[in-house]
Amino acid sequence: MKTLCLQLTVALIMSVLPGMASAEKTPAAGELLVAIRLKAPEKPDARAYLGLAESGSFDPTTITGQLLIIEIFSMYCPYCQREAPAVNRLYQAIEASETLRGRVKMIGIGVGNSAYEVDHFRKHYQIAFPLFPDEDFIIHKSVGEVRTPFFIITDIGPNDKGQVLWTGAGQMDKVETFINRLNGFLKQR
Amino acid sequence: MNDCKLLKHVMGCAAMLLAAIAPGPCAAQETTMQTMIYDPGQLKPVDSVLKVKVGDPAPHFSLPSLTGETISLAQYRGTRNVVISFVPAAWTPVCSDQWPGYNIVRDVFEQHDAILLGITVDNLPTLFAWTRQMGELWCPVLSDFWPHGEAAQRFGVLRTDGTAERALFIIDKAGIIRFITVSDINRRPDLKEIVDALRAIQ
Numbered sequence: 001m002k003t004l005c006l007q008l009t010v011a012l013i014m015s016v017l018p019g020m021a022s023a024e025k026t027p028a029a030g031e032l033l034v035a036i037r038l039k040a041p042e043k044p045d046a047r048a049y050l051g052l053a054e055s056g057s058f059d060p061t062t063i064t065g066q067l068l069i070i071e072i073f074s075m076y077c078p079y080c081q082r083e084a085p086a087v088n089r090l091y092q093a094i095e096a097s098e099t100l101r102g103r104v105k106m107i108g109i110g111v112g113n114s115a116y117e118v119d120h121f122r123k124h125y126q127i128a129f130p131l132f133p134d135e136d137f138i139i140h141k142s143v144g145e146v147r148t149p150f151f152i153i154t155d156i157g158p159n160d161k162g163q164v165l166w167t168g169a170g171q172m173d174k175v176e177t178f179i180n181r182l183n184g185f186l187k188q189r
Numbered sequence: 190m191n192d193c194k195l196l197k198h199v200m201g202c203a204a205m206l207l208a209a210i211a212p213g214p215c216a217a218q219e220t221t222m223q224t225m226i227y228d229p230g231q232l233k234p235v236d237s238v239l240k241v242k243v244g245d246p247a248p249h250f251s252l253p254s255l256t257g258e259t260i261s262l263a264q265y266r267g268t269r270n271v272v273i274s275f276v277p278a279a280w281t282p283v284c285s286d287q288w289p290g291y292n293i294v295r296d297v298f299e300q301h302d303a304i305l306l307g308i309t310v311d312n313l314p315t316l317f318a319w320t321r322q323m324g325e326l327w328c329p330v331l332s333d334f335w336p337h338g339e340a341a342q343r344f345g346v347l348r349t350d351g352t353a354e355r356a357l358f359i360i361d362k363a364g365i366i367r368f369i370t371v372s373d374i375n376r377r378p379d380l381k382e383i384v385d386a387l388r389a390i391q
Contacts, residue, residue: 076290076377078324116381117290124293 026144032162033154034142036060038109038132046130050105063105066157066189067165067182071108072143072150075121079170080149084125086172087149091129093175094182104182105156107132111140111148153182157189225322227280234373237354240345243369247271247360248343252308252331255316260306260329262360270303270367270390271360272383274328275341277352277374279311279319287355287377288330289323294380301387302362306331310338310353346371359386 027033037057041047047055051064060068071087073080087108094100106129110118118133134140143150146169153166165185172178241248251261265271276287288307291298298305305328309316312334320330333340333353341347346354357378359368368386372378 074286074290075293075380076286078286078289078292078322081289081293081324112377114379114381116379116384120294120297120380 061162065105066103068156069106070152075117236348250340255330273358275353275356
């Protein structure tokens with residue numbers, strides 16, 4: 001009977017795991033970022049920041065620069081709300097840095113958020129980097145339904161385009177720590 | 190241990206293991222809120238029949254709030270528009286991140302002379318523990334626990350399992366219902382719906 005029970009347990013776990021395949025797709029360092037399509041921003045300055053010549057949809061790994069930070073967030077997540085000022089400080093530090101500005105880009109993807117909700121989040125926290133809605137959780141599912149906020153640093157340079165370099169969940173590191181991490185990756189490029 | 194107990198024990202261990210490795214939506218909440226959320230799975234989208242319609246006087250209710258006050262709809266007559274947000278139950282997935290979103294739209298409500306009232310059929314101790322995980326909510330949180338779901342019943346949003354629908358009502362300063370939406374219980378309503386409705390009654 002014990003053997004039967006153990007077999008049943010293993011069978012139960014194995015039967016559920018395929019349904020949790022999303023958990024296996026959580027981005028991890030060393031892997032390629034899953035294919036993501038985003039709608040190009042309407043604002044010319046946001047398109048210029050991302051290096052997008054045209055409207056329509058685009059692959060975030062085609063953004064100009066060498067590193068891309070993607071924040072997976074939700075307007076409704078109180079932890080994303082609390083982290084928003086720290087994420088803003090990171091963006092400001094990047095833009096203030098001679099070595100990082102232009103080489104490191106940032107975007108945010110609001111999972112389960114409509115365009116209106118993402119825009120409200122942007123206005124409320126005065127977020128200067130581009131945010132994109134993922135209203136139907138399509139991107140969220142493709143990145144393993146990660147908990148929010150979740151941060152991904154991806155290589156977008158010509159040699160290792162799309163390679164995930166680092167991921168982090170929850171409360172952000174100190175800005176200095178994050179900046180040092182970015183500098184470290186850039187030195188290796 | 191007999192066979193039946195052993196089977197239950199092993200299956201229980203498997204369930205705990207699966208719970209431990211299952212994904213969830215909010216990283217920083219991992220050790221707090223998200224590990225305490227009960228996921229009922231996909232539910233029947235709507236399971237009640239509205240008893241009111243736009244243009245009707247809103248049904249009266251008077252409910253205890255988390256602050257200890259009793260809040261009546263009538264107390265806002267002539268001074269505030271009232272947005273009522275019924276959510277199904279504490280400690281469930283969509284409900285747990287609906288009101289925190291409204292925390293950052295307080296200014297929008299105030300621009301439209303509106304107060305938000307959050308209502309569930311849970312009792313006050315449950316609501317206290319649940320909403321503490323959401324940060325500081327600016328809106329009154331009301332308990333429609335006893336007589337169970339009476340206010341929800343008056344609006345026609347009490348489901349057959351005793352939970353409430355995910356429903357929004359906007360009542361103007363004259364006490365007239367100006368907007369109703371009963372959402373699919375499995376999905377959060379778009380914030381824009383509320384904002385557009387508030388603009389429309391100005």
